Amino acid sequence: MHAQNGVQPFAYRCRVYFEDTDAGGIVYYVNYLKFMERARTERLRDLGFAQSTLAGEGLLFVVHSSEARYHAPARLDDELLVSAQVMELNRASLRFRQQVRRATDDALLCEGQFLVACVRADNLKPRAIPEALRAAFAGLSDAETAKAGE
Template identity: 45%
Template sequence: MTDTAPPGPAPVHGFDVRVYYEDTDMAGIVYHANYLKYIERARSDWVREQGLDQNAMRAAGVVFVVRRIECDYLAPARYDDALVVRTQVESMSRVRLVMVQQVVRGDAVLFRARVTAACATLAGRPTRLPEALTP
């Protein structure tokens, strides 16, 4: 199954994040695993903005699953930083969605990831993406 890029540049979704003390490690910088939480929240917000209700999807037996994440930690975020998670669709097929995400502070990119997600049944079998997302 071939992935297709969206026609023209895909819109960028922004999601605001504030760094709290609980997000930081002993050095006072954001603990590495928390970037994955930030980008997950941003993807969930993006899905909601597409008009999809993930609770209704789950009730119908379909969920999104992350298949792969490639990420780079470029610079540290610190307590009380105001961050934005930028999310953009890179490509999609009938069952797979590839998104590029960045965590930024102002103009500085602190973290970037390429996330491959798919739809699956609750039994773990691949299934089609919701119609609202299919190319």
């Protein structure tokens, strides 16, 4: 993964552990969703926003919908690179495009899109994304969308 136009692509690195695999040593399909969730959380942290702090301020992000396509298996001890690219920024939601790749050969293992809603912690009703967070995501969305079109 390389940067273009000054945009540093985001990738969360993780390792496949025994607990992530089935009896055959292949990553169980639902665990890719966990890897992608962690990448979205780390993307927030990379922007300076911790989920725990946001929750303390009454804000949560919840997955509204997800779509995943599986291309090749990851196996025990593989190192993975999991991207979290902002594709769409709305008033109270974000759409991420994500990929899971094997670090050694950059093989695409799984890809998906996730619509993530911003909600109030007390009643789980939609709320506007705070302006500081919106500005951080808006900069990413513009830059990443332009990069994705290249």
